[in-house]
Amino acid sequence: MVINLSLGFPDPSFVVLDAIESALELGIPVVAAAGNDNAAPHYPAAYNAVISVAAVESSGVRASFSNYGKNRIDLAAPGVGIYSTFLKGKYAWWDGTSMAAPFVSGESALVPSALHLSTTEDHPTAGILPYLKKGADYIYSVNPTYKPGLQL
Numbered sequence: 001m002v003i004n005l006s007l008g009f010p011d012p013s014f015v016v017l018d019a020i021e022s023a024l025e026l027g028i029p030v031v032a033a034a035g036n037d038n039a040a041p042h043y044p045a046a047y048n049a050v051i052s053v054a055a056v057e058s059s060g061v062r063a064s065f066s067n068y069g070k071n072r073i074d075l076a077a078p079g080v081g082i083y084s085t086f087l088k089g090k091y092a093w094w095d096g097t098s099m100a101a102p103f104v105s106g107e108s109a110l111v112p113s114a115l116h117l118s119t120t121e122d123h124p125t126a127g128i129l130p131y132l133k134k135g136a137d138y139i140y141s142v143n144p145t146y147k148p149g150l151q152l
Contacts (some may be wrong), residue, residue: 004105005032005050006098010040016044024049029128031105033097035067045097046072051108051129055079055100059138066097076139077134078101105133 003023020030025040031051035042047065054076055066061070063080080099086092111131 001028001111002101003030005030005044007100007103008033008035008045008097010042012043012046013143020044020047020050023029029108031101031108033101034069036065036096037067038044038065039067040069041067047140051075051104051132051149053097053101053104055097056072056139060137060142062143063095063097064094066100074129075136076100078108089151103148104132107135 003020013078028049030044030049032047032052033042034044034045034052034054040046041052041054044050046069051074052072054068054073055063056076056078057063057080058078060076062076065074066079068074071082077100079093079097082094082099083091084094086098106129111128115131
């Protein structure tokens with residue numbers, strides 16, 4: 001089980017943080033969209049215990065709108081031109097880190113069963129994130145203004 005938070009706000013919320021901490025205590029990893037205003041990650045992605053996700057184009061280049069930040073973006077996933085659900089049973093094309101985060105959430109849900117990992121650790125994110133990063137592509141070559149450590 002994984003919680004995906006395709007939402008965000010610029011200021012911390014103690015209510016949301018309490019819910020995240022409760023989930024983590026139950027061994028449930030939490031993944032959150034970084035935000036879409038080309039700035040530092042919004043909350044809840046800015047919390048350390050949350051897997052924060054930026055958006056990239058199909059080429060691996062950071063989407064111009066995607067939030068980023070030193071040591072606070074854990075992964076990036078496709079977030080431009082994503083075909084998804086819309087109102088009244090319709091579908092539409094979307095851009096945003098809210099489109100990217102579910103890719104990481106889905107993979108996060110598969111890691112424990114594929115590797116026979118327990119997610120009942122104090123911080124389940126810590127057990128899953130290294131495996132997610134191990135399977136990720138190195139995209140700094142197509143993002144020359146970003147360097148490892150500064151992160152997307």
